[in-house]
Amino acid sequence: MFERRLYVHMDWLLLGAVYLLCAIGVVMIYSASGGSRLYLTQLAAIALGTVALLVCLGLDYRSLADRSHLIYGAIVLLLVYVLFFGVVRGGGRRWIALPLFNLQPSEFMKIGLALVLARLFGDSRHRTPDARDLAVGGALTALPLLLIARQPDLGTAATLVPVLLAMAFVAGMRLKVAGILLALAVVAAPVVWSVGLQDYQKGRVLTFVNPSRDPLGAGYQQLQARITVGSGGLLGKGFMKGTQGQQGFLPVAHNDFIFSVLAEEHGFVGVLSVLGLYAFVVLRTIETARLARDRLGTLLVIGALASFTFQVLYNVSMSAGLAPVKGLTLPLMSYGGSSVIATLAGIGLILNVRMRRFTN
Amino acid sequence: MAAPLVADRRKTAARLTALSVAVVVVFCALAVAFWYFQVIESATYARLAENNHLRRLSLRAPRGVLFDRSGQLLVENREAFTISILREHSANLDETIRLLATVTGVTQEDIRETIRRHRGEPSYRPIVVIDDATLAQVSAVLARRLDRELPGVVVESVPTRRYPAVGLGAHVLGYVGEIGETQMAAEGLRSGSVVGQSGFEKAYNKILMGQDGERRVMVNSVGREITTLDEVPASEGRRVRLTIDRDLQQAAEDAYHALGYEGAAVILDPRNGEVLALVSLPAYDPNDFASGIDRATWNQLNTDRLRPLQNRAIQGRYSPGSTFKAVVAVAALEEGVITPDFKVTCRGGATFFGRFFKCHLKGGHGTVDLRHAIEKSCNTYFYTVGNMVGVDRLHKWAAALGLAGRTGVDLPNESESIVPSTAWKKARTGEKWYAGETISVSIGQGQVSVTPIALATLYAAVGNGGIHFPPRLLKAVNDGSGWREIEPPAPRGVRLKPETIAAVHDGFWMVVNGAGTGGRARVAGHDVAGKTGTAQVISLQGGRAAAGRTEMDLRDHGWFAFFAPRDNPEIAGVVFAEHGEHGSSAAPIARHVIETYFAKKAGAAAYPVFTPPPGMGVSAAAPPAPSGGVADR
Numbered sequence: 001m002f003e004r005r006l007y008v009h010m011d012w013l014l015l016g017a018v019y020l021l022c023a024i025g026v027v028m029i030y031s032a033s034g035g036s037r038l039y040l041t042q043l044a045a046i047a048l049g050t051v052a053l054l055v056c057l058g059l060d061y062r063s064l065a066d067r068s069h070l071i072y073g074a075i076v077l078l079l080v081y082v083l084f085f086g087v088v089r090g091g092g093r094r095w096i097a098l099p100l101f102n103l104q105p106s107e108f109m110k111i112g113l114a115l116v117l118a119r120l121f122g123d124s125r126h127r128t129p130d131a132r133d134l135a136v137g138g139a140l141t142a143l144p145l146l147l148i149a150r151q152p153d154l155g156t157a158a159t160l161v162p163v164l165l166a167m168a169f170v171a172g173m174r175l176k177v178a179g180i181l182l183a184l185a186v187v188a189a190p191v192v193w194s195v196g197l198q199d200y201q202k203g204r205v206l207t208f209v210n211p212s213r214d215p216l217g218a219g220y221q222q223l224q225a226r227i228t229v230g231s232g233g234l235l236g237k238g239f240m241k242g243t244q245g246q247q248g249f250l251p252v253a254h255n256d257f258i259f260s261v262l263a264e265e266h267g268f269v270g271v272l273s274v275l276g277l278y279a280f281v282v283l284r285t286i287e288t289a290r291l292a293r294d295r296l297g298t299l300l301v302i303g304a305l306a307s308f309t310f311q312v313l314y315n316v317s318m319s320a321g322l323a324p325v326k327g328l329t330l331p332l333m334s335y336g337g338s339s340v341i342a343t344l345a346g347i348g349l350i351l352n353v354r355m356r357r358f359t360n
Numbered sequence: 361m362a363a364p365l366v367a368d369r370r371k372t373a374a375r376l377t378a379l380s381v382a383v384v385v386v387f388c389a390l391a392v393a394f395w396y397f398q399v400i401e402s403a404t405y406a407r408l409a410e411n412n413h414l415r416r417l418s419l420r421a422p423r424g425v426l427f428d429r430s431g432q433l434l435v436e437n438r439e440a441f442t443i444s445i446l447r448e449h450s451a452n453l454d455e456t457i458r459l460l461a462t463v464t465g466v467t468q469e470d471i472r473e474t475i476r477r478h479r480g481e482p483s484y485r486p487i488v489v490i491d492d493a494t495l496a497q498v499s500a501v502l503a504r505r506l507d508r509e510l511p512g513v514v515v516e517s518v519p520t521r522r523y524p525a526v527g528l529g530a531h532v533l534g535y536v537g538e539i540g541e542t543q544m545a546a547e548g549l550r551s552g553s554v555v556g557q558s559g560f561e562k563a564y565n566k567i568l569m570g571q572d573g574e575r576r577v578m579v580n581s582v583g584r585e586i587t588t589l590d591e592v593p594a595s596e597g598r599r600v601r602l603t604i605d606r607d608l609q610q611a612a613e614d615a616y617h618a619l620g621y622e623g624a625a626v627i628l629d630p631r632n633g634e635v636l637a638l639v640s641l642p643a644y645d646p647n648d649f650a651s652g653i654d655r656a657t658w659n660q661l662n663t664d665r666l667r668p669l670q671n672r673a674i675q676g677r678y679s680p681g682s683t684f685k686a687v688v689a690v691a692a693l694e695e696g697v698i699t700p701d702f703k704v705t706c707r708g709g710a711t712f713f714g715r716f717f718k719c720h721l722k723g724g725h726g727t728v729d730l731r732h733a734i735e736k737s738c739n740t741y742f743y744t745v746g747n748m749v750g751v752d753r754l755h756k757w758a759a760a761l762g763l764a765g766r767t768g769v770d771l772p773n774e775s776e777s778i779v780p781s782t783a784w785k786k787a788r789t790g791e792k793w794y795a796g797e798t799i800s801v802s803i804g805q806g807q808v809s810v811t812p813i814a815l816a817t818l819y820a821a822v823g824n825g826g827i828h829f830p831p832r833l834l835k836a837v838n839d840g841s842g843w844r845e846i847e848p849p850a851p852r853g854v855r856l857k858p859e860t861i862a863a864v865h866d867g868f869w870m871v872v873n874g875a876g877t878g879g880r881a882r883v884a885g886h887d888v889a890g891k892t893g894t895a896q897v898i899s900l901q902g903g904r905a906a907a908g909r910t911e912m913d914l915r916d917h918g919w920f921a922f923f924a925p926r927d928n929p930e931i932a933g934v935v936f937a938e939h940g941e942h943g944s945s946a947a948p949i950a951r952h953v954i955e956t957y958f959a960k961k962a963g964a965a966a967y968p969v970f971t972p973p974p975g976m977g978v979s980a981a982a983p984p985a986p987s988g989g990v991a992d993r
Binding site: 166169170172224226227228229230231232233234243244247248249263267268271272275278279282283286289290295298302309313316317320322 | 372397402578579
């Protein structure tokens with residue numbers, strides 16, 4: 001399984017950047033949680049994630065794609081299970097209780113979807129996905145999306161959309177079709193607004209548009225996030241010296257707002273460094289997609305990358321008060337076992353494709 | 361098969377490039393946004409973050425402690441607890457108010473009203489909703505988890521005024537209160553500052569106030585203090601000694617209480633103008649104001665018909681009655697209108713300008729010279745002499761001896777004393793002065809209207825031979841490096857001719873020690889000289905006197921003005937007994953003060969106990985002790 005050839009073609013740079021981000025995440029979690037033991041849990045999650053990464057790395061992505069329908073189906077079943085028997089926490093039924101930690105199946109759905117869509121678009125007999133392909137892809141996306149949205153976890157559900165869009169785009173979907181889909185989305189938005197969104201979700205959007213609508217409620221977090229970031233200045237307040245993150249002005253600082261804590265304590269310099277690392281990971285991965293030996297590989301890499309990139313951009317925007325507050329983690333850095341494990345598994349797939357670019 | 365594959369590859373590559381470009385653009389946009397927040401606008405957000413977690417707590421400076429002239433404590437400070445609400449840390453203000461009201465027993469409306477009053481202030485400044493909280497209230501609040509159940513509720517300990525002897529010298533000391541809107545602007549003080557609002561507390565507010573300190577603390581998102589960053593301690597106001605002699609003040613008030621009179625008394629040291637005692641009754645309890653007066657007490661004080669908040673000694677104006685004869689005598693002698701031997705025959709009155717003016721003795725005093733006219737308080741004599749002197753020269757000598765206008769005592773809101781003149785009447789009414797009016801003025805009636813402190817100044821001046829000093833209450837200030845005596849003010853007045861002094865002093869001595877009306881002020885071994893007087897209530901208040909007044913309200917006021925001893929007096933003053941009917945009812949109060957003064961001077965172990973003359977008084981006075989009588993609140 002681990003031939004020397006594969007070892008040679010391993011993308012050490014990408015792997016290094018990924019683990020550097022994990023390490024920075026652990027340090028920021030330590031700071032944001034006031035030196036509590038949460039960082040140990042995160043280290044354990046990274047260890048488990050490394051195992052997942054190795055598994056995803058070890059199996060040839062083609063054989064994984066061959067079984068993608070099984071993987072996809074299994075995760076969908078887990079999502080259904082969660083809806084009925086999941087652990088309720090923070091207003092959502094999202095977790096399956098496991099001995100060590102709670103498993104969040106929705107995080108793994110991103111990989112499952114990427115696999116199944118890669119197979120769909122990659123195997124397509126037409127080079128350009130036709131209407132049938134898009135319809136099937138749409139259905140494959142919609143099923144888990146609705147299941148996750150029912151939990152309710154709109155943030156994670158939304159991350160599935162870029163997976164479909166990015167993969168269809170790279171697969172060669174005609175731009176006219178893309179335009180039509182966009183128009184449909186605009187038309188559908190008011191309907192989603194009135195029937196699809198719960199009041200607290202509407203509130204978040206309204207408050208984003210006008211933060212002073214509710215300065216002590218939903219707008220509070222957005223305002224405090226902006227203050228946290230802005231007060232960091234060029235060089236930051238120093239490790240564990242951030243007043244906003246340390247004194248609880250920022251909610252779930254170690255989780256959703258880990259980037260705000262980084263911005264406060266390490267300033268614009270820290271922000272640029274970490275943004276640079278993420279940009280490197282993304283661009284390097286696109287490079288991997290270009291180098292892939294087959295269409296399946298390219299699409300799989302893009303699929304794994306899409307939700308990752310979407311979450312990074314959204315979370316970083318949110319951490320500066322530029323996007324409505326939503327429970328979306330920052331991949332690799334935020335506290336959260338399932339997120340770390342699923343992300344590392346995705347990275348494993350990306351490395352897998354690059355590593356096997358010369359094999360047959 | 362190869363061509364489409366290549367084309368397909370090229371298409372995929374182009375789209376991947378497009379994705380890369382999009383990613384780079386979005387990452388750059390985010391970097392620019394962070395650069396804007398963290399570099400360009402960083403100062404703004406740093407300030408907002410500071411407002412978030414830094415709280416400036418004002419440390420109220422204790423006001424300067426007040427002592428009497430010999431170092432007996434008059435006013436001190438105690439620690440009181442206040443309960444405040446910090447709106448910025450109270451996410452759900454309504455809930456906080458509701459719970460706070462429940463645990464402290466204060467109504468929600470009261471708390472809301474207080475917050476409404478301060479709504480214009482920045483939300484990081486605590487609003488005091490309960491002043492001087494009881495220990496039960498404090499412990500009830502502290503028993504709650506302040507960060508969860510009562511976020512933004514702060515309990516602080518603040519130094520608060522304490523007046524140990526309840527009501528003693530209330531009008532001298534005055535009271536403190538929260539600064540008003542207009543004062544804030546005028547004195548450049550902060551909202552919530554406690555300042556003197558009346559009396560000595562107001563007059564010397566600047567030196568008594570001290571410098572508030574400040575403590576900067578770091579708080580978390582629910583307002584709980586994490587650490588103290590730095591602290592500028594409050595510096596206490598200056599310690600001050602008043603000229604007041606606590607024992608004399610006590611003696612005077614005891615005598616009033618024993619006789620059941622309201623009124624006013626001013627006791628001076630004629631040698632330098634120091635106020636030894638200043639009484640105004642009924643009084644109030646300054647402690648009621650110390651931590652914010654409640655509305656009921658305030659309304660009651662303001663609507664009380666007896667006007668307890670008025671300082672009668674410097675604000676009440678009354679006709680001086682026969683005590684004014686001192687001015688007539690001095691003016692006549694100094695102007696050379698008469699000599700002490702000038703005689704008038706009194707047949708129970710005399711006719712001037714076609715109108716008969718009565719003397720108080722129906723049968724008349726017979727033929728009297730100046731000394732005996734003073735002794736017997738013969739109106740006919742003073743009608744005659746006053747008429748000869750004329751109102752303008754009476755005014756001139758009243759002013760020279762400190763009776764007209766304000767004395768300049770260092771207390772706020774002193775009223776002007778009025779001794780009329782032709783110019784005064786012209787300016788006031790536009791009418792000319794009728795010589796007939798001078799006759800009433802000569803016995804201290806008519807348009808004459810003076811404050812007790814001005815009359816006390818007059819008698820200090822007369823006892824002193826014409827020289828007098830503006831009365832003052834500030835004796836010494838301790839700025840931390842020891843007591844510094846205040847320079848006495850420049851003397852005023854004119855030195856009277858020896859024969860004037862001799863004659864007038866003889867007359868006043870005879871009032872007390874001869875066959876006069878002031879016998880009740882006699883103190884064996886100390887030549888008390890003085891003069892009684894009666895202020896007519898009916899003539900003063902004219903037609904409106906009768907309606908709604910009890911018989912008591914219509915009784916005349918009694919004056920007794922004095923200095924002692926006759927030669928080189930050390931003590932002078934005025935006792936005004938409201939509705940005391942005659943000066944002889946005020947005299948026993950003066951006697952008790954004078955007795956106490958000389959007993960203290962002689963180093964007596966115990967001071968005399970006030971004993972009302974036969975037929976006077978409502979109850980026996982409590983036995984005074986040299987330094988006792990401090991009632992614990």
